[in-house]
Ligand SMILES: O=C(O)CCC(=O)C(=O)O
């Protein structure tokens with residue numbers, strides 16, 4: 076019994092370097108049970124050196140002065156507009172109902188490089204080619220995963236999801252985000268001390284998450300066991316020389332699949348208490364993509380029963396009526412979420 080519970084919460088590590096129906100099935104299985112999966116880093120898709128270099132750059136950036144960072148404040152024109160730029164310490168709350176104070180973290184958001192990269196402060200500006208390469212390799216990995224999901228769900232067009240994320244075709248809400256969580260002693264003063272990022276689900280389709288070995292803290296909420304489960308940085312250090320890339324399903328894939336894919340609630344806690352850096356690539360579809368249920372033989376067989384509860388709580392978070400048939404576009408959905416997070 077205990078053994079099977081452990082198995083139930085273990086997030087699988089999947090090698091997608093040779094895509095096949097079987098690999099697609101594994102991705103779908105993880106996405107519809109945990110909402111989280113690890114992709115084995117083949118060393119090529121997102122070179123580990125680029126990941127390390129990005130973390131070094133992030134460290135350098137966050138150690139620059141607040142004045143320098145504030146010149147590129149989130150949503151400011153100088154930073155390229157809505158949802159781009161620097162989020163100061165405690166500048167946002169991912170769980171406004173559950174937490175009195177903002178999250179004890181800083182962040183910097185970078186939008187898609189089409190038609191061009193947004194204006195960046197130093198030292199990010201002098202590493203724009205690394206940033207661009209990183210964004211492009213993250214997007215390529217997301218596209219591969221979206222294709223595998225289309226294949227496994229047997230949508231009439233297997234590229235249904237992937238083609239809606241072709242950023243060369245128009246604007247999207249995609250954001251590459253660098254995160255810095257200062258050590259516990261320098262973070263917030265009062266309550267909420269144990270939480271670094273409040274409980275939330277992600278707003279996009281897919282998120283790629285990069286973390287640093289030795290800097291734990293991410294936890295997912297297992298609805299089945301009603302507990303918080305830590306997500307290791309490297310679940311298998313003895314066999315995987317590079318930490319695998321963590322992927323989680325966001326709200327939009329959950330909408331598209333009537334809740335079959337799980338947009339699992341997660342948070343970051345202070346476990347360990349030291350400084351922590353992470354990077355997230357929030358992959359979003361084109362702004363005008365409609366969040367309607369996709370045609371899929373697999374979904375039809377599941378009879379819409381899977382994930383109905385999850386979908387209901389998602390609609391509630393968005394202020395949509397439960398039985399409302401209103402179909403949002405990706406942009407309308409994102410605007411609603413940003414309004415709650417930032418009071419826009
Ligand atoms: O820092 C992390 O590990 C996760 C952050 C996260 O979940 C988010 O920013 O959406």
Ligand SMILES: [Fe+2]
Nearest residue numbers: 275276277341
């Ligand atoms: Fe998240």
